[in-house]
Amino acid sequence: MATILKPKALPQGARFAIVSPASTPRPDKVEQGITALHALGYRTTLFPHALDKGPLYYAGNAAHRLADLHEAFANPDYDAVLCTRGGWGSAELLPHLDLAMIADNPKPFLGYSDHTSLHAYLLKTIGLVTFYAPMCAADFSRPDGYDPASWGHALGGSSNWSLTAEDGLKMLRPGYAQGQLVGGCLSIYNEALGTPYAPALPDGPTILFLEDIGTKPYQWDRYLVHLRYAGHLEKAHGIVFGDMSQNVPEAEYALLEKAILHALAEFKGPIAIGLRSGHVDAPNITLPLGIQAELDLTAAPRLTYLESAVS
Incomplete structure (x- = not known):
């Protein structure tokens, strides 16, 4: 396993790149999640293919999902990468990840479920600490869908x-x-x-x-x-x-x-x-x-x- 690589803490008013590496989310749930994030003082950018439908159950083809994920890490305008939902699809991206670019631009990567494949592979290859965490459509769209204490500790830099x-x-x-x-x-x-x-x-x-x-x-x-x-x-x-x-x-x-x-x-x-x-x-x-x-x-x-x- 690679040497541990830690992303930067979330700054006040952080901007989230919102992506869908796996399945298509419900647009209304994404909108509700974005509204909740804005109410918390965050800024967001919904990426071009985040709401794509198909092929099958995917949020766009693998090339489109990969392009969004790479841009989310590479662009310095974004402080963190937040997934909309899980489902299935992240594993398709693994052979094509630009690991060197991601290692040069470490950011909090947040998601769970299907994104386990990304968490495990980024830790294995470049040592990136990632976050098994609430997602835009799946959790922030729900009243009380995220736990403020652990979110603040994990992303704010608490050491114990x-x-x-x-x-x-x-x-x-x-x-x-x-x-x-x-x-x-x-x-x-x-x-x-x-x-x-x-x-x-x-x-x-x-x-x-x-x-x-x-x-x-x-x-x-x-x-x-x-x-x-x-x-x-x-x-x-x-x-x-x-x-x-x-x-x-x-x-x-x-x-x-x-x-x-x-x-x-x-x-x-x-x-x-x-x-x-x-x-x-x-x-x-x-x-x-x-x-x-x-x-x-x-x-x-x-x-x-x-x-x-x-x-």
Whole structure:
């Protein structure tokens, strides 16, 4: 894995480049999200292909989506790159990314779900710290769709801040771990394994964050067994799972937790669940990926970032 590269903190009145590297967003949701961003004092530019429809479910062809993403990083007028929504499509861009240009113009890259492929590959190749974070159409369009505290800490330069039970964190297995926080959407993360774009195992220990949507207990079990067989848990010292309300009804939570613990019977580190980041219907928590964190499940559950995510 490359040496860690941190983007600059968001300045006051930051301008966001709004792009769609994956699927087509609803225009009304994008407009609502932009209105909310403006109310927070930010400026925005909606990129030329962000609302494109097709081919298929994509927001334009791969060349158009790539052009928007490259311009968002290359143009100094923009302070951060914000995705409209996930869906499917980011993986198509990976072989064509201008990594040298992005490394020369590091900016906060914000999104989740399908954008896990971009998070993992940018960390692996150029060491860029990115943000598993609320998106324009998916979250800022909703009342209380983003979590102000984690957004401010992550993008403002706080060097020691924590997420706790108030953020949904619950203990599944006690213990203590420290390492580089990596991860994202479980299905996207897993499907990259065995390809040149697979998430990298860093030199040191990791804390693995995993979440998803519409994934049943047996599927969580299967994905985790795949991670284990692929050797991807060898560097993991702790695991944090996301909020499960978008996967199963509350009546099935117990079964899902049992499935997770069954798949991780040989994993000895601490395990937490319930963190409200990614696919949630609550204020979405911003997680920096690529920096050092501490998972303490010896008493009240706490995930603490040990360094700033921005320069």
